[in-house]
Amino acid sequence: MYGFIWRHIPGPRPVKILVALLLLVAVFLLLMEVVYPWVSTLMPYNDVSV
Incomplete structure (x- = not known):
C-alpha cells in the first residue's frame, strides 16, 4: 500500500517526502x-452516574 502511494506521488524524492509528510499530517488532523x-460520543464511559 505504501509503495502504491509512493509511486503515485509526482516529483523527485524531496517533493515526494514533503507530500507524504503533508498526507500524514492531514490524516492525523482528520482523526x-x-x-x-x-x-468518543459512542463510548459507554460518558454515561457515568454516581
Whole structure:
C-alpha cells in the first residue's frame, strides 16, 4: 500500500517526502478533529452516574 502511494506521488524524492509528510499530517488532523470526537460520543464511559 505504501509503495502504491509512493509511486503515485509526482516529483523527485524531496517533493515526494514533503507530500507524504503533508498526507500524514492531514490524516492525523482528520482523526483528531473528526473521527475520535465522534467515536468518543459512542463510548459507554460518558454515561457515568454516581
